[in-house]
Amino acid sequence: MVNNISRYLKIWFKMAGVSMQLETEYRSSFILEILVEIGFFVVTLINIAVIYSNVPLVVGWTKWEAMILMGMYMVFSEIVLGLAFIFNLRTLPDKITKGDLDLILLKPIDSQFQVSLWRPYFASFPSLLSGIVVIFVGFAQSQIRFNIIQFLTFILIFLCGLLIAYSLGIIISSLVFWFINADSLPDLAEEVIFLSGRPSGVFPGFWRYLFLLIIPVIIMVSLPVEVLTGKQSVLWLPFAVIMAAIFLFLSRRFWLFALRHYSSASS
Amino acid sequence: MSLISVHNLQKFYRVHQKEPGLSGSIKSLFHRKYYDVKAVDGVSFEIGEGELVGFIGPNGAGKTTTLKVLSGLLYPTSGDISVLGYIPWERKPAFQKQFSLVMGQKNQLWWDLPAIESFILNKEIYEVPDDQYKQTLNELVSLLEVEDILKVQVRKLSLGQRMKMELIAALIHSPKILFLDEPTIGLDVVMQKKMREFIKAYNRKFRATIILTSHYMDDVKELCERVIIIDKGRLLFDGRLDEITRKYADHKLISAVFSDHITRADLAKLGTVKEYDLPKAVISVKRAEAPQIAAKLLEKYPIEDLNIEEPQIEDVIREVFTGRDLA
Ligand SMILES: Nc1ncnc2c1ncn2[C@@H]1O[C@H](COP(=O)(O)OP(=O)(O)OP(=O)(O)O)[C@@H](O)[C@H]1O
Ligand SMILES: [Mg+2]
Numbered sequence: 001m002v003n004n005i006s007r008y009l010k011i012w013f014k015m016a017g018v019s020m021q022l023e024t025e026y027r028s029s030f031i032l033e034i035l036v037e038i039g040f041f042v043v044t045l046i047n048i049a050v051i052y053s054n055v056p057l058v059v060g061w062t063k064w065e066a067m068i069l070m071g072m073y074m075v076f077s078e079i080v081l082g083l084a085f086i087f088n089l090r091t092l093p094d095k096i097t098k099g100d101l102d103l104i105l106l107k108p109i110d111s112q113f114q115v116s117l118w119r120p121y122f123a124s125f126p127s128l129l130s131g132i133v134v135i136f137v138g139f140a141q142s143q144i145r146f147n148i149i150q151f152l153t154f155i156l157i158f159l160c161g162l163l164i165a166y167s168l169g170i171i172i173s174s175l176v177f178w179f180i181n182a183d184s185l186p187d188l189a190e191e192v193i194f195l196s197g198r199p200s201g202v203f204p205g206f207w208r209y210l211f212l213l214i215i216p217v218i219i220m221v222s223l224p225v226e227v228l229t230g231k232q233s234v235l236w237l238p239f240a241v242i243m244a245a246i247f248l249f250l251s252r253r254f255w256l257f258a259l260r261h262y263s264s265a266s267s
Numbered sequence: 268m269s270l271i272s273v274h275n276l277q278k279f280y281r282v283h284q285k286e287p288g289l290s291g292s293i294k295s296l297f298h299r300k301y302y303d304v305k306a307v308d309g310v311s312f313e314i315g316e317g318e319l320v321g322f323i324g325p326n327g328a329g330k331t332t333t334l335k336v337l338s339g340l341l342y343p344t345s346g347d348i349s350v351l352g353y354i355p356w357e358r359k360p361a362f363q364k365q366f367s368l369v370m371g372q373k374n375q376l377w378w379d380l381p382a383i384e385s386f387i388l389n390k391e392i393y394e395v396p397d398d399q400y401k402q403t404l405n406e407l408v409s410l411l412e413v414e415d416i417l418k419v420q421v422r423k424l425s426l427g428q429r430m431k432m433e434l435i436a437a438l439i440h441s442p443k444i445l446f447l448d449e450p451t452i453g454l455d456v457v458m459q460k461k462m463r464e465f466i467k468a469y470n471r472k473f474r475a476t477i478i479l480t481s482h483y484m485d486d487v488k489e490l491c492e493r494v495i496i497i498d499k500g501r502l503l504f505d506g507r508l509d510e511i512t513r514k515y516a517d518h519k520l521i522s523a524v525f526s527d528h529i530t531r532a533d534l535a536k537l538g539t540v541k542e543y544d545l546p547k548a549v550i551s552v553k554r555a556e557a558p559q560i561a562a563k564l565l566e567k568y569p570i571e572d573l574n575i576e577e578p579q580i581e582d583v584i585r586e587v588f589t590g591r592d593l594a
Contacts, residue, residue, distance in 0.1 A: 011391050018388065022379055102340050103375045106368055108360035109392050263356060264342045 008113065012120075019087065019119045033123035041130045044070060059201030064142035065229055066199070067134055073197040073221045074131030076158070078124040080165045080193060085186065087119040089173045093183040096176060101262070112255045116170055144229050153237050154228040160244035161220035165193045167244075167251035168215065174258040196220035216243055269313035270444060270476050271337065276310045276346035278332050278500075279303040306332040307343075308500035316443075317474040319466075321491030321508070323481065325588050329500040330480045331370075334446045337478075338368040351443065364393055367437040371449035374421075374433055381418045382432040386439050393440035400439065407435045410465055427458035434465070445469075447479045451486055463489050484581045498588055508580065516583045519557040522549040523564060524572040537564065546571070551578070 023030050048070060052063040061069065092115055095101045104114045146154070172189035176182050192215060200222040203211050212218045219240050226232035284300040285291070307329040314320055322330050335341045336348060339355035339362070348355060353362035376385045390400045408414055411431045421429060430450065437445070447466070451459045467490055470477050481487060487494055488508065496504040496511075504511060521538070525546045534540050537560050538552035552560050557575050565573060 007391075007394070011388075014388060014391055018377065018380065018384060021384075022377070025379055099373060102335070102370075103373065105340055105358065106338060106363060107392055108363035108394075260342070263340060 008109075011109065012117065015118055016120050020122055023122055030123055034126050037124060037127040038130070041074070041127055044074075045134070059199050060231075061199050061201070062142065064138045065144070065225075066138075068138035068142075068144075068229065069199060069221065069225050070197070071131045071134030071136075071138060072158075072225050074134065075128055076161065076165075076196065076221050077194065078128040078131065079162060080169070081190070082121040082124040082128070084116050084166050084169050085190060086121040086124070088116050089169050089186045089189065092173050092186060093176045093181075096262070097180070105259075105263075111259065112170065112252070116166070146228050146230065149234055150228055150230065153234040154224045156237055157219065157224040157227060157240040158221075160240040161196070161224060163244040164216050164247045165196070165220055167247035168192060170251040171254050174254055177258040177262050193217065193220070196222065198222065200226065213243075216247070219243055269315050270351055271312075271314040271478075272347075272349045273313070273333075273337070274311050274347040276307050276333065276336060276348060277305070277344040278307040278329070278336055278341060279305050279344045280332075305500050307336070307497075310346075310497060310500070310502045312495055312502070312505055314476060314478065316476055317470070318493060319470045319477045319479065319491055321481070321487035321494040322478050322497070323487055323494060323584070324497040324503075326482075327499075328497045330497065331448055333497070334368060334448050334478065334480070338366060338446055339363070340368075364440055365442055366444035366446065367440075367442040368446040369433060369437045369448065369450055371430070371447075371452035374429065375436055376421045376429070376432055378422050379420060382421055382424075382436070383417045385421075385432075385436050389436055389439050395440050399441070403439055403441055404435070407438055410468060411435065411461075427454050427461075430454065430458075430462065431465075438469070441473065443475060445475050445477045447477060449480055449482065451481060451483055459483065459485070466490055484584070488580060496584070496587070503587060511587075512577045512580060512583050515587050516578050517554055518551045518578065519554050520549055520551055520576045520578055521557060521561055521564065522547065522574050522576060523568075523570050526569045526571050529568055 048063065048066055051058060052066065056062065058066065092101075095104070095115065101115075104111055107114065169186070169189045172192065173186045176185045179185070195211065195215075196217040198217075200208065200211075200218045203218065208218070223232065223236060223240065227234055227236060280303065281301055282304055284302060286294060310329070310333065322333070324330055332341065336343050337350055337355055339358045342356045351362060351365055353359055355362065376382055377388075386404060389395075395403070408417065411434065413428065413431050413435070416424060416428055416432075421432065424432065434450070450466070451462050454462065463486055466477065466479065469475055470490075479486065479490060492507060494504070494506070494508050494511070495502065504514070506514075520541065522542070525548065528545065529548070531540060531543050534543065534548055534550055538550035540548065541551050542549035550560075561573060561575055564570060
């Protein structure tokens with residue numbers, strides 16, 4: 001087990017090196033990507049400023065709290081996109097149509113790992129950093145403080161959220177095995193995960209249950225931030241852990257099921 | 268002992284019928300008609316250690332499908348298959364570390380990086396120890412003569428050079444079994460020859476078991492003592508290459524050089540005229556009658572030289588395939 005983990009880590013770092021080399025190979029497009037990310041960042045900041053220019057509170061969040069949420073969402077989505085989507089799940093439909101998935105299935109290394117965590121994307125790193133800056137600004141400007149218990153709980157729930165987002169990505173993207181030419185399935189998965197940028201208060205009644213239990217985007221960003229800012233209790237932790245375990249398990253089963261379908265139909 | 272054993276392999280692809288037009292596609296959304304493509308339909312064979320077997324058949328015969336089942340990419344519809352004692356489609360890493368599948372039309376190398384990067388990555392994936400990696404790499408690099416281009420980006424290599432690199436990437440973990448699906452496709456004659464030499468040398472040197480598919484008969488003639496022929500998913504022949512001629516060619520070729528004129532019509536009385544380019548001519552005659560006809564020729568016409576030959580293996584195989592087509 002430990003051996004296996006260290007082997008996979010070693011391969012991952014090797015791939016990270018390869019990816020870095022490939023991204024800098026085309027330096028101009030690498031710089032362009034970074035500029036795009038920064039532009040994106042500025043637009044979202046302006047967005048917050050505009051929304052709060054007229055009202056002091058939106059679904060119970062002050063401007064600075066909203067900034068913390070925003071920053072956290074930037075960090076979250078960049079991690080998910082950079083690690084699992086951009087060079088990975090997004091290319092799954094293409095790999096299936098071109099038959100490159102066959103090359104993956106031949107290798108003595110887990111196929112799910114190869115399609116979902118193979119090649120990290122580094123150009124999103126700057127916007128991850130800017131997310132952290134936004135979080136710091138939010139805390140500095142507001143009076144919100146947290147203790148160590150809240151902080152640790154926050155970290156753990158945040159990690160659970162990452163695992164859930166990853167699992168949803170696997171499940172939704174794997175549907176492509178049944179719908180040939182459904183190239184946009186990974187994009188759909190991303191759109192679902194992007195819902196996590198909203199404060200949980202925007203989901204009333206039925207929607208709250210849907211996005212807490214079935215498509216648990218609330219656990220990804222909103223819940224950990226609410227715990228960190230004292231809006232919710234740290235007792236949400238066991239719930240988040242159980243949900244992450246369930247989704248991880250489901251996504252694994254679903255991936256293997258989808259592969260089984262691929263190998264017996266293979267079209 | 269056989270390393271690969273295939274018993275009654277069937278692989279059917281389930282495809283749905285597409286009806287033409289918009290109404291057709293809407294209908295098929297709700298009511299799909301399926302039918303089976305019998306890609307492989309009851310094939311059996313055994314292959315022992317160190318064998319180099321040619322696996323041939325016309326387009327769509329089921330060669331690639333069979334190789335994919337053997338390497339665990341496809342679940343068979345039915346049949347007992349064992350490769351190195353494993354059930355391929357369980358895809359156990361211990362099994363996967365012992366074979367390689369090289370497909371001429373598919374590449375695993377990183378396009379924008381030098382090939383050596385892909386080799387290093389495969390070293391990690393296949394857990395090849397450092398010294399073994401170095402030794403294998405050196406051997407392969409010198410066998411294929413690619414020292415100079417190891418550090419050149421793959422996209423800047425020629426097709427032939429790239430194929431060599433693909434082979435190295437596939438062999439870096441010293442597989443016991445090698446499935447080569449059209450490894451010489453698209454290569455020029457000289458490069459094809461080099462590839463063949465390499466495959467032969469690799470088979471001898473490492474006692475690797477190799478199954479090779481190719482549409483170039485030269486590949487098969489030069490490399491394989493044994494061939495398996497399939498067509499439409501069924502096995503037609505499994506045996507030594509020279510047995511094909513004996514089994515399927517019911518005729519022989521008599522080629523003669525005449526010192527005097529002979530008309531085409533006269534030759535046609537004796538057999539089918541294959542070539543008429545005086546002073547040389549070739550006629551095809553029934554196998555059993557070849558000696559008598561040759562004697563008759565020698566007796567009736569002034570002849571400088573006469574030979575009785577087996578027909579070309581290419582021709583025999585073509586006849587086998589087209590014969591089946593008509594049946
Ligand atoms: N994924 C698939 N879905 C449906 N039918 C398929 C699929 N792959 C192959 N077939 C069909 O199965 C049959 C065998 O194909 P296969 O690729 O094994 O032939 P082959 O002997 O390798 O041919 P070639 O010499 O052209 O490479 C063909 O009729 C082909 O159309
Ligand atoms: Mg083929």
